[in-house]
Amino acid sequence: MSVQEKFQLYVYDGDYSLPSLDVECIKSILYTVVADVPVQVRILNNVKHCAFYSAPTFVHKNLLFKSFSETVLYLRTLNYNIDSNLSPKQCSETLAVSNLVQSKLKPVIEFVYWVDQRNCDEFTNVWFMKALPLPFNFIHTGKFKQKARDLIETLYPTETNLDLIKEYLNRTATDCLSILSTRLGASDYFFGLTPTTLDIVVYAHLAPLIKLPFPSNEINNIISMWPNLATFIKRIDAAYFPDLPKHSKYLKERERTTTSDDDVSYIAILILTVSATSLVLGFAFSRGIISSKVL
Amino acid sequence: MPLIDKISVELGAQEPWPKDVKLYQPYEVEQILLPDNANCLAVQAFLKMCHLDFQVEPRPNAEAMSPTLKVPFIKAGRFVTAELEGIVQFVNGKGISLTDKLDNEQKADMRAYMSLIHSVIEVAELYICWVDKETYNEVTSIRNGSIYPWPLNYIQNFAKRNQVIKKLKALEWYNKSIEEVFQEVENCCEALSIRLDGKNYFFEDNPTELDALVFGHLFTILTTPLPKSDLANIVRQHPQLINLVQRIEKEYFKKETRH
Missing domain, CATH: 1.20.5 (Single alpha-helices involved in coiled-coils or other helix-helix interfaces)
Incomplete structure (x- = not known):
């Protein structure tokens, strides 16, 4: 037991019944929950954690794994594998569909979080500023913004009009969501009755778009066109995160900022x-x- | 994908496939780079699979002429459309489609595998060409700079390299080691090989744009001599994929030369 107690996972804090606000962190947390890894989740909310770890970081003894894929590879060597029952064909599909989700929905998330000026100023930036300790909130939000802007710029090098980019992104998102919805069909999870890595990837990309109260978020309306995706998110919530508080930890502060004109x-x-x-x-x-x- | 494409798809639908369709791409022998060549070949394969006539028009500045700044692009009558996805939509708009017989789930599958190739193999090709020092010095810089006079070739190479590196950084590939890149390609080939599962094409007996895309990339990887031949070796470990590539080459490209 003493060996297992040393699993630690450093993540950004969660809110609005999300385990974390960062996609990669959600993936890592959900994987450890589904695979039943006895992990101690630590939140980057003090200077010490922020100074030594980036999120998500999985720590076991003196080994550090700084991304979801590395973490999964390591956990597999320790026999925490949630994909062991899949056939080779299903593994191949997992790789293809999770790549599709990553390449189509990640830009959408980055855009909604950081590039959309209103969302960034009124919600995302404010939230991260409150959630992280003082010097790091500026550093991290700055990095996030820069990364998001770089991604959007490299994807649409010929376009500078943000509204047009938003329209393209919404269109690719619609495409991707309809593919996911077709694949999921009426089943509980993508491959049978238990969640696999693919379910985790899809959850991590859809849940923030559904749950976070962005001032402007058209994707939420687009997602609601496919009710099976929304119930899929609720199913995972009920099974693995039943007791996350719905109300916000940082909402009170947020309300003050919205009425802070005086x-x-x-x-x-x-x-x-x-x-x-x-x-x-x-x-x-x-x-x-x-x-x-x-x- | 851009608005102009959407308009040209809608307007172009009324007209039949024009006779003087031209496919613009960089010079194949001395200029074109691995990822561009793969995409150009994929489009050529797709048009041949649809039995549509076109002429290849090599231009040194094809990249700058393209509406999305990516090669290849086609000019059909009054319309200009770039990249495989756009061209597939344009052709579908004229009532010609390779995916008529597929059900929704198969179409979803096809899109997923196409995005896998775009987001893994294509990015890996970019990485090898522009980040790997040996390949960059011996192949990429010489070929990319070949169309510019002396001081300009250095400037253009430098600018283009920075641009590619920025893209790789944004996609989180720049920090990967070359072994990790090869591992990603290996996983991707493995997945494709399993999906193919001994069939003639990915979806039974008729080729689709997915087959065209796989052919474009794998054929280019197999036939392009590079200082590091690891990519080609990875592909060669999957005989099913080699068979697919040879089948498509025989079916759609050999005939051309005989006529």
């Missing part, structure tokens, strides 16, 4: 007053209206 103007007034007085005093002082002897 706060901002108070600060602005204060700054203006201070600068105006100092300007007047400085002018008076330099012209000798107030002499230094008086002061």
Whole structure:
């Protein structure tokens, strides 16, 4: 038991009944839950964790695995394999469909999270700023934004109009979702009665788009065109994350920021007053209206 | 995928396949690079599978002429369409389709495998061409620079390399070691080979655009001499895929030369 207790998984915090807000972290957490790995999930919410680990990092003794795929490969060597019952053909399909999901839905997620200005300013950025400790919230959000922008730029090098890019992305997402829906059909999971890696990948890419309260998110409406995908997400939630709180840990702060117009103007007034007085005093002082002897 | 393509698909549907269709691509002998060549060949194979006439038109600046900045692109009458997906849609718009007989699930399968090839084999080809130092110095820089005069070839190579590296970074492939890249390709070939499962084509007896795409990439990998022959060796370990490639070559490309 002492060996197993040393499994640790460092992830970004979750919210809105999501285990984490980061796609890769969701994958790692869900895999460990499904495969029954006795792992201790740690959240990047203090300076020490943030300084030493990136998310998701799987730690066993002194071995570090910094991505989902590495983690899965390592867990397989320890006999935590959830794909062991699949036929070679199903494994081949897993690889193909998870690649499809990754290549079509990842840009959509990056766009909705970080490139869409309104979502980023009003939700994503605010949330990560609150969830991470001080110096790291700037570093991580900066990195996220840069990465998302790079991805969108390399995918659409000829297009600069964000609305058009959004339309293309929505179209590819629609394509991909209809493929997933056809593949899933009426069954519980993609391959039979137990979830496999493919189910995990699909869940990790769909759940954030469904659950997070983005100010503008058209994908949510698109997903609701395929009810079997929505029930698929609910099925996994019920089976593996039954007791995640629905209400937000950071929502109260979020509400304050949305109604914080008054706060901002108070600060602005204060700054203006201070600068105006100092300007007047400085002018008076330099012209000798107030002499230094008086002061 | 772009709006213009959508319009040309809708408008072009009314017209039959014009006679003077031209397929623009870079010079095959001295200029073209592995990933571009694979995509050009895939489109050629697809058009041949549909029994549509076209002429290959080599241009040194084909890439810059293309509406999506990627080769190849076709000019059919008044319409210009680029890349395999766009061209497939354009051809489907004229009522010619290789996937009529497939049900929805098979179509879904086909799209998934096509995206697998785009997101693994194509990216791996880019990696080998532009990140691997040996291949870059001996093949890529010389071929890519061949159409420019002296100082410009260095500048163009430099700019293009930065652009590709930026793309690989965004796709999270740049930090992979070359062994990891080969492993990805190996997994992908394995998956394709299993999916093929001894059949003539991926979907029973008739070829689809997936077969065209697989042919384009694997044939190019097998026939392009590179300083590192690992990619070709990986493909050679899968006799089923080699058979598929040879079958398509015999069926659709050999006839051409005899006529």
